Amino acid sequence: MEWRPAISAKDKNNNKYHLILEAAIKVFAGHGFYQSTISQIAREAGVADGTIYLYFKNKDDILVQFFNYKTRQVFAGFREEVDKADNSGEKLRNLVRRHLKEFQADRDMALVYQAVTRQHNRLVKKEIKEMSKLYLDLVVEIVEQGQAEGLMRKDLYLSLVKRYILGAVEEVINTWLLSGGKYDLISMADPLIDLFIRGIGIPGAFQQDEAIQVNSQ
Amino acid sequence: MEWRPAISAKDKNNNKYHLILEAAIKVFAGHGFYQSTISQIAREAGVADGTIYLYFKNKDDILVQFFNYKTRQVFAGFREEVDKADNSGEKLRNLVRRHLKEFQADRDMALVYQAVTRQHNRLVKKEIKEMSKLYLDLVVEIVEQGQAEGLMRKDLYLSLVKRYILGAVEEVINTWLLSGGKYDLISMADPLIDLFIRGIGIPGAFQQDEAIQVNSQ
Amino acid sequence: MEWRPAISAKDKNNNKYHLILEAAIKVFAGHGFYQSTISQIAREAGVADGTIYLYFKNKDDILVQFFNYKTRQVFAGFREEVDKADNSGEKLRNLVRRHLKEFQADRDMALVYQAVTRQHNRLVKKEIKEMSKLYLDLVVEIVEQGQAEGLMRKDLYLSLVKRYILGAVEEVINTWLLSGGKYDLISMADPLIDLFIRGIGIPGAFQQDEAIQVNSQ
Amino acid sequence: MEWRPAISAKDKNNNKYHLILEAAIKVFAGHGFYQSTISQIAREAGVADGTIYLYFKNKDDILVQFFNYKTRQVFAGFREEVDKADNSGEKLRNLVRRHLKEFQADRDMALVYQAVTRQHNRLVKKEIKEMSKLYLDLVVEIVEQGQAEGLMRKDLYLSLVKRYILGAVEEVINTWLLSGGKYDLISMADPLIDLFIRGIGIPGAFQQDEAIQVNSQ
DNA sequence: CATGAATGAGCCTTCATTCAT
DNA sequence: AATGAATGAAGGCTCATTCAT
Structure with a gap:
């Protein structure tokens, strides 16, 4: 069974999806993908760690x-x-x-x-x-x-x-x-x-x- | 205090240094540096995990x-x-x-x-x-x-x-x-x-x- | 950069901080500090190993x-x-x-x-x-x-x-x-x-x- | 079967036994027993790590x-x-x-x-x-x-x-x-x-x- | 007797992921 | 939807001990 986001995550008007994505890119840019943590991304995006999993399947x-x-x-x-x-x-x-x-x-x-x-x-x-x-x-x-x-x-x-x-x-x-x-x-x-x-x-x-x-x- | 290899690692005749290095490159090539584990490298080189640390300071x-x-x-x-x-x-x-x-x-x-x-x-x-x-x-x-x-x-x-x-x-x-x-x-x-x-x-x-x-x- | 506990650990009402501390003391008492392991402390406290690091920087x-x-x-x-x-x-x-x-x-x-x-x-x-x-x-x-x-x-x-x-x-x-x-x-x-x-x-x-x-x- | 030293280790005239013992005490004094390593003791005594096991059963x-x-x-x-x-x-x-x-x-x-x-x-x-x-x-x-x-x-x-x-x-x-x-x-x-x-x-x-x-x- | 390279069990620590609230 | 405390698997690294030389 394929995973579906719990939220209509990719809706154009959903800010949080893009907020997290941009935060992630910023963090990845600074540390590299494998050196970046979900916590860093969450902090950068100003959301809780768990919130990221509402918009993304996993890291x-x-x-x-x-x-x-x-x-x-x-x-x-x-x-x-x-x-x-x-x-x-x-x-x-x-x-x-x-x-x-x-x-x-x-x-x-x-x-x-x-x-x-x-x-x-x-x-x-x-x-x-x-x-x-x-x-x-x-x-x-x-x-x-x-x-x-x-x-x-x-x-x-x-x-x-x-x-x-x-x-x-x-x-x-x-x-x-x-x-x-x-x-x-x-x-x-x-x-x-x-x-x-x-x-x-x-x-x-x-x-x-x-x-x-x-x-x- | 600077680290010195426990073993005169880079001596020409020391195969194990090169053995491990080649094994590591092979593993890194296959999985990427951060996805590779010391255990994988050790297995590839046919040595114990600890042996790697006789020739290299760390990963x-x-x-x-x-x-x-x-x-x-x-x-x-x-x-x-x-x-x-x-x-x-x-x-x-x-x-x-x-x-x-x-x-x-x-x-x-x-x-x-x-x-x-x-x-x-x-x-x-x-x-x-x-x-x-x-x-x-x-x-x-x-x-x-x-x-x-x-x-x-x-x-x-x-x-x-x-x-x-x-x-x-x-x-x-x-x-x-x-x-x-x-x-x-x-x-x-x-x-x-x-x-x-x-x-x-x-x-x-x-x-x-x-x-x-x-x-x- | 100074470490901050991930959790407001020392709040009066936070039992887990004290729970772990008491468990640790018990384990230290029994085996000595260096002979005690984080796993033992975690088991004694009834929490996961990782939980300890939410309240304490390290051992x-x-x-x-x-x-x-x-x-x-x-x-x-x-x-x-x-x-x-x-x-x-x-x-x-x-x-x-x-x-x-x-x-x-x-x-x-x-x-x-x-x-x-x-x-x-x-x-x-x-x-x-x-x-x-x-x-x-x-x-x-x-x-x-x-x-x-x-x-x-x-x-x-x-x-x-x-x-x-x-x-x-x-x-x-x-x-x-x-x-x-x-x-x-x-x-x-x-x-x-x-x-x-x-x-x-x-x-x-x-x-x-x-x-x-x-x-x- | 109880362990016997491979060497008549405790003979009064055996320098190496005392050499190692004194070295060990010095190292233990500096770092504590559990923080001291066999290698440190061996280095302090000027012998090889393995030599220690000829005179002592274990650490x-x-x-x-x-x-x-x-x-x-x-x-x-x-x-x-x-x-x-x-x-x-x-x-x-x-x-x-x-x-x-x-x-x-x-x-x-x-x-x-x-x-x-x-x-x-x-x-x-x-x-x-x-x-x-x-x-x-x-x-x-x-x-x-x-x-x-x-x-x-x-x-x-x-x-x-x-x-x-x-x-x-x-x-x-x-x-x-x-x-x-x-x-x-x-x-x-x-x-x-x-x-x-x-x-x-x-x-x-x-x-x-x-x-x-x-x-x- | 002596060596020291090699071993691998064991430990601390991190971090992606989950889930009760 | 959102949170963040809790989890525990996984990995880097150390070091007592062994053994072939």
Whole structure:
């Protein structure tokens, strides 16, 4: 028998659900998921320990909900942002800019997301894969459009390209997090896009440039 | 009073130290650091629980030793690999290839490294920073040589470039880990280098290519 | 950061705090502090192991609380008893009688007190000193009054006298404890006072009686 | 089957037995019996942990041996000292003086003796009783001689008198130990004897002096 | 005789979860 | 709905003791 919350917990207007979720993210951001306790979360949220179990199945479930509601919502915004632009270059720029913007705006979410994402955590493996796929598909879509527009190279290993972009963006975010969030993350977007597009080499300078053979995708 | 291992643990000929360390990495890789128990590690190593404390101060110390001995050694190899090549392009290729090779060769190490590296773990914060700096400095060195050789663009935001490269490589590794290590990771090296050098754009196709202003770090 | 009990532990109406404290004293009395386990105390108190940590910081804290609440209360009674009498002789008699009475009434407390008091236990060193000083000061006060009243010798080494009295009383208690508490301890009070006052010698029989030189503290 | 030391351990000329015993006493004095570890004792003695088990059955046995060899020897000296004197007063003085002298000379022994003596420790209950009886019998013998000599009161509660004396002496020692052994303990002997003999009262000043009725022994 | 690495039982302590109020 | 006291399973760590060398 599957567990049902005792309370219509996820109703949009239910403050306490979100109150606890936000408190949890804050605490997870500070100590890491396994180092955080239900008591800490309860104290941060200003509720009793037991109250948390009215809205969440258990501690693990808080993390799952984080992905299912909080993160999903953030990533959904990426789609909108991409749709705003026509040009593949602008789409990519919008995507990266929005990514950096959202993560800069919610540092706690960013910390938890980045940490859990690399933990190969059984609890949220599925959710992470979905989130990741959503992003990667977006990139592939953009690059394919870029190829169709004649703006992007056709000899690209797409499944590599998408990770190359996601990895670089996430690493830039990670560095910003480690720095304590002292500088403006969004300003990294344009230089980053430039690297994605042009790379670091001077065109024609590398003899082997032409030699690389890739199986597209 | 500083703790000393009860046993001259790090002597070359002492297998038990390495036996336990390897067992621990395997267990950490499977369950994550905080989900792993000393008993699991002991069982995996084929020793008694108490034996672990003859070689390690406590559970945390195992993770610290992982960075101080295991990982440090892997990263030291990167330096050698870079020094083997003259050309900046070859240096970069050697670095990335070796990186992928080492992580493919020791999947457990790779899993633990990737996970802990994003956890903002207090225990090994210092070690992670050192390891990371070692890598990033290597990249900067290569790119600067590339610029001197006239092979790489001079208008590069170096502190961004180094993370762009590290991030992309690590994400490729991460994806490989998530896939269960089913394909050949090293074969990713050349396509990846190609992306670093040339990017995904067709030279001249993007109007704004020239417009980007960067402070060359 | 200072520890606060999770529960308003010392509230008058909170039985569980006292329940556990009494259980602990009983167990300590039977096995000694270091030989007693939290599980034993919990079982004796009829609570779960974890419950103890809602009221006490840790095992050591139980011993500290024993001194801060249980013993302090007993010793506070000594002051009242002394104040009841006018005559220095009666004051001394009341003090010793009450001392023996309280320790006879709570054999477990007596056992723990006597044991810990001689252990030079770091945990409660301060508390023991305070408790001891309280008692010794009381004796000094009485003897000084006795001297003023012309009932007690003026050539007394006060700091020795106070220990002479405390030591004799405690040894009598100790013997009673070792015997298993089979006889009436309070009946020892009068003969003991007699020894304090008159000693064991026949007045004038010892030639050297007059020869002893003391620095009246 | 009873345990026998693997080695003729108690041979007078065996240094290691005494080496370990002295080391143990030193360690017990510093940390208390239960807080001391075999490793600490081994280190203090300059031998391996395992070596201790060649001379002692187990940790408990070290404490038992402490009483059986070390303490017994000290207390045996008391008998000699008493026999040296003829007069009961001198006998008492010699006894107390020697007691203080021996305990001052070996502070570690004193610490361990005082601590264990009040612990109601199962391990050495028998030994402590013996040691104690030896001392108390000596006092009784002296007092009875004093009574025969017409130097001591006949209306004495002997079994109380002996504890009264032992208790006072031990408390004086205890105070000296707590002070860190800063002053001369032996100088306490004469003032103490004076208190035993004459008490603190002025002869005849207390009306009730005569009123006390005691059952001798 | 001596060593000291290895063992594993046992203990303190934490904390997710429950449930009576 | 909310509380928070109570629970007890689980885990990190210590250390007396053993035994192969």
